[in-house]
Amino acid sequence: MKHRVRILWLKLVLFLSVMxxxxxxxxxxxxxxxxxxxxxxxxxxxxxxxxxxxxxIVALVIIQEMCSRxxxxxxxxxxxxxxxxxGVRVTFYAMIxxxxxxxxxxxxxxxxxxxxxxLFGISKYILVPxxxxxxxxxxxxGTYLTVEKVFLLACLFYVSYILSGFLSxxxxxxxxxxxxxxxxQWNKYYFFMLIGVIGTTIAPWMQFYQQSSVVxxxxxxxxxxxSRLDVIIGAFVVNIxxxxxxxxxxxxxxxxxxxxxxxxDAALALRPLAGQYCFYLFAFGLLNASVFSACILPLSTAYSxxxxxGWEVGVNRRFRQAPQFYTLYTAIIIIGSxxxxxxxxxxxxxxxxxxxxNGILLPFVLIFMLLLVNNKRLxxxxxxxxxxxxxxxxxxxxxxxxxxxxxxxxxIK
Amino acid sequence: xxxxxxxxxxxxxxxxxxxxxxxxxxxxxxxREGVGRIYDIVIxxxxxxxQSSSLIIRKGFPNRKYAVISWSDIEELDNxxxxxxxxxxxxxxxxxxxxxxxxxxxxxxxxxxVIDSSSHKIIRVNDIHLLIVNHAFMVAHVDISTRGLIxxxxxxxxxxxxxxxxxxxxxxxxxxxLIRWKYIHPLSINPSSMTIKVNAPxxxxxxxxxxxxxxxxxxxxxxxxxxxxxxxxxxxxxxIFINIDFKTQKLLIEELSDKxxxxxxxxxxxxxxxxxxxxxxxxKTERLLGLMENKHSKKLSQLLGYAxxxxxxxxxxxxxxxxxxxxxxxxxxxxxxxxxxxxxxxYVYIVDEANRLVGSTNFRRLMLAEPQNTLEKAAFPxxxxxxxxSSVKEVAYLMEKYKYYTIAVVDESSILQGIITVDDILNxxxxxxxxxxxxxxxx
Numbered sequence: 001m002k003h004r005v006r007i008l009w010l011k012l013v014l015f016l017s018v019m020x021x022x023x024x025x026x027x028x029x030x031x032x033x034x035x036x037x038x039x040x041x042x043x044x045x046x047x048x049x050x051x052x053x054x055x056x057i058v059a060l061v062i063i064q065e066m067c068s069r070x071x072x073x074x075x076x077x078x079x080x081x082x083x084x085x086x087g088v089r090v091t092f093y094a095m096i097x098x099x100x101x102x103x104x105x106x107x108x109x110x111x112x113x114x115x116x117x118x119l120f121g122i123s124k125y126i127l128v129p130x131x132x133x134x135x136x137x138x139x140x141x142g143t144y145l146t147v148e149k150v151f152l153l154a155c156l157f158y159v160s161y162i163l164s165g166f167l168s169x170x171x172x173x174x175x176x177x178x179x180x181x182x183x184x185q186w187n188k189y190y191f192f193m194l195i196g197v198i199g200t201t202i203a204p205w206m207q208f209y210q211q212s213s214v215v216x217x218x219x220x221x222x223x224x225x226x227s228r229l230d231v232i233i234g235a236f237v238v239n240i241x242x243x244x245x246x247x248x249x250x251x252x253x254x255x256x257x258x259x260x261x262x263x264x265d266a267a268l269a270l271r272p273l274a275g276q277y278c279f280y281l282f283a284f285g286l287l288n289a290s291v292f293s294a295c296i297l298p299l300s301t302a303y304s305x306x307x308x309x310g311w312e313v314g315v316n317r318r319f320r321q322a323p324q325f326y327t328l329y330t331a332i333i334i335i336g337s338x339x340x341x342x343x344x345x346x347x348x349x350x351x352x353x354x355x356x357x358n359g360i361l362l363p364f365v366l367i368f369m370l371l372l373v374n375n376k377r378l379x380x381x382x383x384x385x386x387x388x389x390x391x392x393x394x395x396x397x398x399x400x401x402x403x404x405x406x407x408x409x410x411x412i413k
Numbered sequence: 414x415x416x417x418x419x420x421x422x423x424x425x426x427x428x429x430x431x432x433x434x435x436x437x438x439x440x441x442x443x444x445r446e447g448v449g450r451i452y453d454i455v456i457x458x459x460x461x462x463x464q465s466s467s468l469i470i471r472k473g474f475p476n477r478k479y480a481v482i483s484w485s486d487i488e489e490l491d492n493x494x495x496x497x498x499x500x501x502x503x504x505x506x507x508x509x510x511x512x513x514x515x516x517x518x519x520x521x522x523x524x525x526x527v528i529d530s531s532s533h534k535i536i537r538v539n540d541i542h543l544l545i546v547n548h549a550f551m552v553a554h555v556d557i558s559t560r561g562l563i564x565x566x567x568x569x570x571x572x573x574x575x576x577x578x579x580x581x582x583x584x585x586x587x588x589x590x591l592i593r594w595k596y597i598h599p600l601s602i603n604p605s606s607m608t609i610k611v612n613a614p615x616x617x618x619x620x621x622x623x624x625x626x627x628x629x630x631x632x633x634x635x636x637x638x639x640x641x642x643x644x645x646x647x648x649x650x651x652x653i654f655i656n657i658d659f660k661t662q663k664l665l666i667e668e669l670s671d672k673x674x675x676x677x678x679x680x681x682x683x684x685x686x687x688x689x690x691x692x693x694x695x696x697k698t699e700r701l702l703g704l705m706e707n708k709h710s711k712k713l714s715q716l717l718g719y720a721x722x723x724x725x726x727x728x729x730x731x732x733x734x735x736x737x738x739x740x741x742x743x744x745x746x747x748x749x750x751x752x753x754x755x756x757x758x759x760y761v762y763i764v765d766e767a768n769r770l771v772g773s774t775n776f777r778r779l780m781l782a783e784p785q786n787t788l789e790k791a792a793f794p795x796x797x798x799x800x801x802x803s804s805v806k807e808v809a810y811l812m813e814k815y816k817y818y819t820i821a822v823v824d825e826s827s828i829l830q831g832i833i834t835v836d837d838i839l840n841x842x843x844x845x846x847x848x849x850x851x852x853x854x855x856x
Contacts, residue, residue, distance in 0.1 A: 310537025
């Protein structure tokens with residue numbers, strides 16, 4: 001008995017040491033844009049979209065697991081591998097699109113910070129620069145391990161959505177039933193929303209970021225199963241939180257027939273319906289998610305570009321040792337925070353460009369991944385099994401289709 | 414052969430060609446029929462400037478097929494195409510091309526990471542500069558410049574034109590960021606033996622300071638670390654091992670056989686070995702000690718018994734010690750002949766018959782002294798020492814006060830146990846200072 005407890009304890013310690021990349025990457029999925037989408041989904045369609053989180057979990061696990069596996073087996077980042085296997089030209093253009101897409105994403109994260117500043121009654125001209133400086137300082141002065149700890153702490157703060165979910169006192173039976181029973185509404189708004197919810201799940205930067213951070217952590221092959229667990233837990237956690245966001249909005253806004261456009265609207269509408277605490281928790285969640293993602297997106301961009309172009313890379317280096325890395329990182333944060341402070345900037349076109357670039361890049365990244373993960377020379381006996389390949393091809397086709405739909409849809413609107 | 418109209422000049426640009434400019438050039442057979450396009454070049458890596466030994470060509474899309482053509486079957490290398498001596502029918506195409514054990518330029522060097530022993534860094538190769546000699550190519554340089562990157566993207570002339578518009582003598586154009594091949598160590602791993610394909614010339618690695626070598630090593634990914642480590646010779650292994658963090662040390666140890674581990678532990682200074690063993694789980698330490706030579710393991714397990722931050726925990730047992738009656742000429746002779754694990758500081762310790770410390774001297778005093786005298790005569794007037802349980806502070810204080818590079822450690826009956834070198838003390842003192850600095854910053 002004592003022996004068994006010891007082994008369990010040892011396993012837990014091992015898992016804790018490997019944990020991080022999967023959970024962090026998945027949680028950034030619930031960024032400012034994600035929270036907006038889920039709030040709107042809950043407010044307009046009640047619980048009827050909750051079932052879609054189950055296929056999202058499957059897609060996330062399948063795709064992120066491949067990244068994690070490639071990182072552990074090859075010890076190289078995704079941009080590294082693309083450069084080494086597909087040459088410099090492909091890498092260069094992929095990186096240009098990635099920088100665009102991540103830049104616009106970062107702008108929308110800073111928009112999330114600005115929105116939560118207004119919710120808390122602080123001027124955005126104060127909060128946005130403070131957050132930008134914090135985010136910059138964290139990476140430039142930190143080491144990988146301290147940065148990861150801060151990120152994991154940020155993941156913990158997502159609990160605020162779970163708390164606000166409980167504060168809205170939902171009917172849990174109804175939530176449970178609707179999460180396992182798909183229900184369709186045959187109108188185009190419902191389908192637009194469905195595509196929005198699933199289509200935003202997988203973005204190109206996630207694969208790059210996850211693979212680089214697993215590599216930076218130096219996880220060994222024999223601990224790979226813990227790394228996989230990390231991915232799976234990440235996928236579940238992020239979707240449980242998303243469900244709670246939908247639940248809060250469905251239980252208050254949907255029941256009272258309130259229409260909203262943004263996460264800020266949702267928080268404001270919550271105040272009279274669910275009380276002061278629920279409002280603050282929701283607003284805090286938005287702030288946390290935006291700051292967290294505003295940190296990861298520039299970081300991920302700098303990582304991928306420097307890997308691909310062969311420049312020095314890493315949080316553990318000083319500015320002088322990795323000038324391109326820090327310049328890129330700093331530039332994205334500065335541009336991201338300044339654009340949002342300019343008077344008269346419209347968010348919608350920024351979101352559209354970000355979605356469009358994501359949509360263009362995603363098919364390439366996923367296809368590259370599939371080719372790389374099945375390359376025997378790189379992966380040895382860790383290539384995909386036949387069944388895994390069939391499933392992942394289906395998931396990839398589905399994701400490409402959805403992101404194409406999202407892309408074209410945003411122009412129809 | 415490339416057609417030369419100009420007089421032979423080693424540095425004429427026609428003598429050199431970039432590998433990226435060769436790729437995809439058409440290959441035709443003796444009847445001038447198209448066979449395929451240049452895909453890769455196999456080289457013989459053993460020479461200082463390796464020569465091309467065969468050509469890999471590719472045809473078909475999307476069902477790509479590859480063929481290997483020996484260099485002797487090549488009739489002519491033209492500026493635009495490659496002409497073969499053989500007929501198209503004699504070229505064997507197959508679908509495989511990936512599992513070769515030889516070194517090839519496209520797969521193993523172009524776009525890959527390599528070690529550059531001139532800048533002590535890991536770099537990514539943007540292009541390869543080839544010298545055309547006797548109907549063949551020789552790998553001369555690798556290009557890591559931005560211009561190389563732009564050439565690969567196909568914008569070289571365009572960007573060059575723009576740069577010239579603004580600054581005719583721009584460093585971007587005039588300076589070629591080429592690194593000589595002799596400094597380059599490819600890292601590609603042989604698929605069957607799992608070691609590095611090219612036997613790294615150890616001379617090059619020996620010219621890199623040990624601390625830099627450790628840093629380069631830490632920048633590699635796990636697979637390359639293991640493969641490179643396995644392909645190095647023992648002295649280089651030892652130099653790397655003592656300059657990397659514990660996590661990486663442990664990882665390497667797990668990949669090596671017991672015999673190799675023991676070899677390394679024997680080859681590194683005893684204070685480094687105890688530093689490492691101390692951090693391993695107890696059962697592992699004991700197993701390794703059990704496998705070692707009796708004498709050495711006894712020494713190590715004794716060292717392991719001392720508190721980490723005491724003089725006993727810091728000391729090494731590798732030092733120069735002679736009995737007080739030894740003649741100076743024989744001391745000098747022994748110093749010359751002995752092989753050291755690390756370069757010893759220039760101190761020699763003097764003991765009596767019972768191994769009690771009686772004095773010390775340095776190389777300068779030894780050289781100036783009469784060769785026929787006994788060692789005792791060359792000793793310093795007074796030798797200061799510390800005890801096994803002395804604290805780091807005490808040791809640092811004494812070493813600073815008497816300007817010692819090493820200090821002797823004795824037990825309660827004055828028997829010499831080991832010495833502490835200044836680098837180990839600095840290491841501790843710096844880490845204490847850092848911790849304080851951090852605390853001040855936070856407060």
